[in-house]
Amino acid sequence: MTSQIPDTFIYNGEEYELIALDGEGLITPQDYGMNPEMLHTACYRGFYSTYEITNDGLFLTEMVIGEVEEGYKSIQGIMPTLPNKNSSNYPTYKRLRLLTTFTGKIRLGKDFIQELYVHMGYQKASAYKTLLEFTFEAGKLVSMQDISASNAKKRGNFKKKFETGDIVQNIDESFSLNIEIE
Numbered sequence: 001m002t003s004q005i006p007d008t009f010i011y012n013g014e015e016y017e018l019i020a021l022d023g024e025g026l027i028t029p030q031d032y033g034m035n036p037e038m039l040h041t042a043c044y045r046g047f048y049s050t051y052e053i054t055n056d057g058l059f060l061t062e063m064v065i066g067e068v069e070e071g072y073k074s075i076q077g078i079m080p081t082l083p084n085k086n087s088s089n090y091p092t093y094k095r096l097r098l099l100t101t102f103t104g105k106i107r108l109g110k111d112f113i114q115e116l117y118v119h120m121g122y123q124k125a126s127a128y129k130t131l132l133e134f135t136f137e138a139g140k141l142v143s144m145q146d147i148s149a150s151n152a153k154k155r156g157n158f159k160k161k162f163e164t165g166d167i168v169q170n171i172d173e174s175f176s177l178n179i180e181i182e
Contacts, residue, residue: 002041004122009108010052011144016108018130019125022179023104025139026051027060032073036066039090051100057139060098064090097144100139105179107147108132122177126154 007018007026029036029047036046046066054063065072065080072080072091076098080091109173125131135142 004045005039005043005048006122007048008050009106011108011132011134014110016110016130017112017123017128018106018177019109019123019128020107020177020179021104023102023136025100025102025104025136027063027100029063029065029068032075034065034068034070034073034139036068039064039066053134054142055141056099058100058102058134058136059127059142060096060100062096063093065093068091087148100136101116102136102139104136106134106136107179108134 009016027049038044038046039048043066048064049060050062052061063075075093076096078093078096080093082091083089085182088102093104107125109123109125109131111129112123113127113129128149131148133145134148135144
């Protein structure tokens with residue numbers, strides 16, 4: 001198994017990785033009638049996205065997508081840029097500005113601690129120095145809280161559990177973005 005590519009979020013000009021969420025309304029290819037094939041072992045779900053958080057809300061700005069048997073569809077009137085035959089890139093929807101309907105909480109991490117890397121699923125909050133928690137209502141930003149200090153007290157917890165706990169449960173949890181899994 002392989003660590004998965006997380007969605008990227010831009011906030012105040014800085015890049016963060018999606019660590020966990022509790023809510024619904026992030027945009028997927030399925031919202032547009034597309035069911036992508038996996039890109040590779042680091043992207044089983046077949047796509048990954050870039051979002052931007054502003055005072056106006058949570059916007060999808062880019063989506064990289066795997067092969068779609070039924071054909072690529074327009075998102076906001078935009079078709080994906082297709083890679084040339086000699087490229088290792090994937091079809092990418094660029095220059096989007098699509099307000100999400102996300103309602104709930106999102107945790108974003110930055111400053112990953114390489115020694116806490118788990119070679120499976122998504123990296124967890126306890127492996128990041130910087131951790132921010134955002135609350136949204138219908139895509140609109142309600143609040144942001146820096147929870148890095150409280151997260152530091154849990155540093156490395158998931159990796160320790162992953163290496164010593166129940167293997168099946170650990171695999172399931174590593175691929176989950178459930179906000180309760182730390």
